[in-house]
Amino acid sequence: MRIDEYKCVACGNCIPVCPVGAIYIDPAIGRARVNQAECVECHACYRGMSKEHLFPPMVRGIRRVAKGLRFRFDPEPDICPTDALTPQALTWPRIVRRAFSDPQVPHESTGIHGRGTAEVKTNDVTGRVKEGEAGFVIEFGRPGLGAWFREIQEMTQALAALGVEFEKKNPVTSLMTDQVRGLIREDILGEKVLSAIVELKTGLEQVPTVLRTIRGVSRRLETVVAVGVSTRCDEQGQDRLRALLEAEGYPAYRGKTNLGLGHATVDVRAAGRRWAGPRPSEASL
Amino acid sequence: MTNTLHRFSEHYAFEPKPNPAPVEDDFIVFAMATRGVNDDGLVDKYRTFARLALAHNPVNVGDATKGGIYRPQPALNPLAHWKRDDRPDPERLIEDIEGHTVVAAVFSRWEDMEAFVEDVVQADLGLSVNISAPIDAAARCCKASGLTRHSLEYSLGFQGRVERLPDRAVLEISTMCGHGMVSHTFVKKMVDWVKEGRRTPAQAARYMARFCVCGVFNTVRAEKLFEQARTRGA
Ligand code: SF4
Numbered sequence: 001m002r003i004d005e006y007k008c009v010a011c012g013n014c015i016p017v018c019p020v021g022a023i024y025i026d027p028a029i030g031r032a033r034v035n036q037a038e039c040v041e042c043h044a045c046y047r048g049m050s051k052e053h054l055f056p057p058m059v060r061g062i063r064r065v066a067k068g069l070r071f072r073f074d075p076e077p078d079i080c081p082t083d084a085l086t087p088q089a090l091t092w093p094r095i096v097r098r099a100f101s102d103p104q105v106p107h108e109s110t111g112i113h114g115r116g117t118a119e120v121k122t123n124d125v126t127g128r129v130k131e132g133e134a135g136f137v138i139e140f141g142r143p144g145l146g147a148w149f150r151e152i153q154e155m156t157q158a159l160a161a162l163g164v165e166f167e168k169k170n171p172v173t174s175l176m177t178d179q180v181r182g183l184i185r186e187d188i189l190g191e192k193v194l195s196a197i198v199e200l201k202t203g204l205e206q207v208p209t210v211l212r213t214i215r216g217v218s219r220r221l222e223t224v225v226a227v228g229v230s231t232r233c234d235e236q237g238q239d240r241l242r243a244l245l246e247a248e249g250y251p252a253y254r255g256k257t258n259l260g261l262g263h264a265t266v267d268v269r270a271a272g273r274r275w276a277g278p279r280p281s282e283a284s285l
Numbered sequence: 286m287t288n289t290l291h292r293f294s295e296h297y298a299f300e301p302k303p304n305p306a307p308v309e310d311d312f313i314v315f316a317m318a319t320r321g322v323n324d325d326g327l328v329d330k331y332r333t334f335a336r337l338a339l340a341h342n343p344v345n346v347g348d349a350t351k352g353g354i355y356r357p358q359p360a361l362n363p364l365a366h367w368k369r370d371d372r373p374d375p376e377r378l379i380e381d382i383e384g385h386t387v388v389a390a391v392f393s394r395w396e397d398m399e400a401f402v403e404d405v406v407q408a409d410l411g412l413s414v415n416i417s418a419p420i421d422a423a424a425r426c427c428k429a430s431g432l433t434r435h436s437l438e439y440s441l442g443f444q445g446r447v448e449r450l451p452d453r454a455v456l457e458i459s460t461m462c463g464h465g466m467v468s469h470t471f472v473k474k475m476v477d478w479v480k481e482g483r484r485t486p487a488q489a490a491r492y493m494a495r496f497c498v499c500g501v502f503n504t505v506r507a508e509k510l511f512e513q514a515r516t517r518g519a
């Protein structure tokens with residue numbers, strides 16, 4: 001993100017809105033600026049703020065007069081008065097930041113649309129996670145800290161050493177150069193993103209080992225890690241996962257429950273299509 | 286990002302209190318199609334889902350590609366600073382649904398959520414439907430609606446450098462946008478404004494909701510949390 005120097009009136013509204021604190025007022029120019037090293041290109045400032053399209057010199061004049069008169073004006077805190085926030089064209093490798101940080105763009109930089117798979121959200125029609133299996137979604141950087149790919153690689157290497165299989169349709173997996181060793185492409189290791197998700201599937205019996213590994217690596221990172229673990233219920237709607245999680249000291253309190261209401265309504269042969277699987281961009285909830 | 290899974294509450298406190306009260310005011314139900322399996326007539330199915338939700342007092346409804354019923358406005362005029370129209374716009378939400386997305390509805394009362402789920406079962410849309418909430422509350426809803434749970438995904442909360450995170454009140458509000466679009470600093474600023482009497486908790490909650498691109502931010506819960514922060518300190 002960039003801020004148009006002519007348009008910006010240094011009202012400061014955008015500063016607290018940035019999830020990673022990348023915006024500041026530069027006293028040398030009397031305008032807001034974006035710290036490009038920290039900005040993760042999430043577009044929260046650009047998309048989330050409402051806009052006025054006021055004439056910048058006029059706003060500056062009014063602000064000067066108000067300041068001189070010590071007049072306290074209480075403006076709406078989520079408006080950029082001059083529409084000064086300006087998205088920039090991104091090239092590789094920086095474009096990766098946006099793909100992982102802005103929930104409304106497809107993952108074109110990774111060759112995969114969306115930021116994860118549908119996990120168990122569509123398990124009633126895809127059967128992706130079966131009884132006796134556990135699906136892991138390990139998220140980095142959220143909430144509000146962001147993560148560097150170098151840190152994510154520390155985790156993928158440790159998990160790869162356990163012999164886990166990474167989910168193929170996941171954007172982080174698509175950026176790996178060596179899935180057996182959990183290595184991510186060198187040229188993006190210095191890129192920072194608001195959040196990235198590593199996904200894998202194991203047997204239920206491996207759950208404690210995977211959880212302990214995640215916990216151990218998390219302690220060495222500079223960011224936070226949020227873990228989700230999923231499973232298929234049995235015919236009575238019961239699961240064996242909860243007890244495993246609680247035995248490891250995790251609160252199995254909140255989560256998603258797939259109600260099993262999904263079923264095929266498309267006659268695939270009649271429609272002459274092949275099922276392409278869920279597009280992960282449709283799967284971000 | 287797995288957007289509704291990790292909503293912070295005291296159950297995830299890093300030093301948990303012995304028996305935190307269960308969260309009784311935050312239930313999300315969302316629908317999702319799979320390409321080529323149940324995506325015929327998808328726009329109508331999603332609109333039906335959203336309309337059914339609107340009949341049961343949702344506090345927010347959202348389309349993951351377009352936003353919720355509270356959205357930023359691209360062209361305001363300065364009068365907004367004195368008299369802003371911040372009412373939700375459910376009709377625009379329904380109108381704007383145009384294809385593959387995830388449609389979600391947020392409820393602050395279990396009874397509303399349960400009544401909505403009953404309607405969704407009746408409508409038989411063929412879409413995958415999930416409840417994102419405390420697991421036991423969802424289980425109770427399944428039982429009441431005669432459903433057998435198909436699959437579960439547990440949130441294990443946050444680990445790693447949790448000491449870099451802000452305090453509980455801020456986290457409880459900010460994590461209601463699971464994509465991280467609601468900044469901690471913005472929540473802190475609004476807590477201060479509410480304390481100073483410059484904004485009401487309801488106004489502060491609506492500022493936050495505009496940043497949540499999927500419309501899963503619970504404005505009623507946020508309002509309560511702002512109010513608590515105002516009176517108890519945060
Ligand atoms: S909100 Fe707009 S005018 Fe105000 S400081 Fe930010 S970019 Fe400048």
Ligand code: SF4
Nearest residue numbers: 018039040042043045
């Ligand atoms: S794009 Fe995101 S990270 Fe960059 S300045 Fe805007 S809000 Fe901050």
